[in-house]
Amino acid sequence: MSKQTVTIPLPDGRTITLESGRMAKQAGGAVLARLGDTMVLCTVCAGEDKPADFFPLTVEYREKYYAAGKIPGGYFKREAKLSDREVLACRSIDRPLRPMFPEGYTREVQIICSVISADDKHDAETIAIVGASAALGLSHIPFEEQVAGVRVAGSLDGTFIINPTYEQAEGADIELVVAGSATSILMVEGSGFEISEDLMVNAILAGHEAIKGIIKGQNELISKFTVEKDVFVPAPIDEALFKRVEAVSQSLLKTVFHIDYLKKAYYAAVKKVKGQVLEALAAEFPDREKEIGKYLEDVLWRDMREMVLTEKRRIDGRGPTDIRPIEIDTQVLPRAHGSALFQRGETQGLVVVTLGTKHDEQRVESLVGETFKNYMLHYNFPGFSVGEAKRLGAVARREIGHGFLAERALAPVLPTSESFPYTIRIVSDILESHGSSSMASVCGGALALMDAGVKIKAPVAGIAMGMVSDADGSRYVTLSDINGTEDHLGDMDFKVCGTEKGITSFQMDIKLRGITSEMMKNALHQAKEGRLHILGKMKDALPAARELSKLAPAIIQKQIPVEKIKELIGPGGKVIRGIQENAGANIDVNDTGMVTISAPHRGNALLALKMVNEIFAEAEVGKVYKGKVKGITTFGCFVEILPGKEGLVHISELAPQRVEKVEDVVAMGDEFDVKCIGVDPTGKIKLSRKALLQDA
Secondary structure (H helix, E strand, C coil): CEEEEEEECCCCCCEEEEECCCCCCCCCEEEEECCEEEECCCEECCCCCCCCCCCCEEEEEEEEEECCCCCCCCCCCCCCCCCCCHHHHHHHHHHHHHHHHCCCCCCEEEEEEEECCCCCCCCCHHHHHHHHHHHHHHCCCCCCCCCEEEEEECCCCCEECCCCHHHHCCCEEEEEEEEEECEEEEEEEEEEEECCCCHHHHHHHHHHHHHHHHHHHHHHHCCCCCCCCCCCCCCCCHHHHHHHHHHHHHHHHHHHHHCCCHHHHHHHHHHHHHHHHHHHHCCCCCHHHHHHHHHHHHHHHHHHHHHHHCCCCCCCCCCCCCCCEEEEEEEEEEEEEEECCCCCCCCCEEEEECCCEEHHEEEECCCCCCEEEEEEEEEEEEHHCCCCCCCCCCHHHHHHHHHHHHHHHHHHHHHCCCCCCCEEEEEEEEEEEECHHHHHHHHHHHHHHHHHCCCCCCEEEEEEEEECCCCCCCCCCEEECCHHHHHHHCCCCEEEEEECCEEEEEEEECCCCCCHHHHHHHHHHHHHHHHHHHHHHHHHHCCCCCCCCCCCCCEEECCHHHHHHHHCCCCCHHHHHHHHHCCCCEEEEEECCCCCCCCHHHHHHHHHHHHHHHHHHCCCCCCCEEEEEEECCCCCCEEEEEEEEEEEEEEEHHCCCCCCCCCCCCCCCEEEEEHHHHHHHCEEEEEECCCHHCCC
16 A cells, blocks of 8 residues: 545645555554644544444544653653543544444444644644544445534634634634534534624634535545445344334324423333333234334434424423523522522532632643643533432543533633632532533533622523434424433534623534534524523523622732842742741732732731832831841841841940940840931931830
């Protein structure tokens, strides 16, 4: 197999290069994707053809530290647990590829995307999607249509950049990843600064235009090789058995669909129907329970969707645009800085805000360097939230993904670190779940921030949209605020978060072979109506941010001249350490001279501020100071009256009477009041103890 290469132009003249036939030749398919000096090796392999009830697709995205000329931190000096960034990339690669495998395909497939070269300009995530799709196209694994992904950065004037550099993306009003086939959009994920629905759609369409050209390049590469695909034949349907299951179950299911059940009652009713069907067909079709159960699921899936399409009725009795009942409580936890209990239908999130100091920032090590995060949102989904006994272990990929979506939704409305110098941690513990738990985290997060006294720009709400459609898309219904069953049985999961003004975060997954722009526009505008309804409920519960929590640490900032920084720090950090120890506070100073004082209590912070101010204070003639003896000579003693500032008390100024020897009156470390009686032109300070004793 000889090396083959194709070059794919981007709109701004840069190129994506796809290469195969040189690396990893024993893999089922292997492609080296490159943009700038960022390179990702994408490989795919299939396991043994073993019977399974699901499609065991696994996607791994790994960043090799050598790619950026770095050695990993830590004791073992090798790549270990996946970072959150890597986990999120795994999910972004998986989601657009999964729908392109044949329905019913159950052979194990593993995709590994390894970042083997990383420049400081280009993100590797989107070219990993491209490389993985091309590798699947070159493999023997059935894969029905090539897929590509691009990152889009845009501004409010409608200008868009495809696969922007890190610098170009930095100031963008909207940034998103779009993935799709040549004919349709499969996945969208991104964030914006209160952008309009129309701008979001235009950004997605701009990304899709670029995707078409990239897929053309993939097909060109694939055409250079002889590829023999495995022939996959779905398991045949036993029409006789299916018709009997249909005949027995349809009327029973119709009754279930038209009762407004809650989650547990609905599943119990479906389970009862399954038992009735199995019992009715046991004699006629012995030992066929598994097939009967599968066909019953097929009938349920088909008939539930038909009910939505024809009757515009959902399984819980709602219409397509109806939002589930909402209940909100704030100030739920007496010792937390901010807390909210957000309930929508049968989904409940306890969301808690903790305010910390600069020392609580999270250090993030990546290929592009070390950074610090002063805002984070962590999402937890315990088994009891869905009535399951699930072992507590490592954070799942789904939890990381949902947390990141909610984190991005709230980021645009947070105050700047200059105006609010706190580290913010939000924790969303899902206590009940029946769909849209990540959106409950967004709503609860905004309320908890306001409860803690964080002056956010505007409240943010999130809503999950769904869709049910015909196979040809001739009929479809968009559903607002989908529950868990609708997510499972529907065609789309489109999460949209934002303020009254615009969108701040979004994520769309499609189970079909794509979605048209008309469907997307309808979903976005219906989502806006639902979002405004939810924001109204949130405003009723908490109209505005409270005062800053009294339990939060005290933080005071002071600007000092840059040339005075060394004076504050002192030799070997002596001065700043002394203030911290004496005041019981932490002090940080940056290169611009911004001093940040933090302490558990405001009194400690104010004491530290007083001591900082004293460092830069000048001695005033006639003012009395509390001083400490720092040095003794034959002609007097040196007394520190301000941090780092000492003055001389001449032997003649120690006492009203004549003093023969300084040590007769004072000793090292003595503290007493002194009066400033002069400052000479060179800044030397003259002090008197005698003047105060005479006045007394």
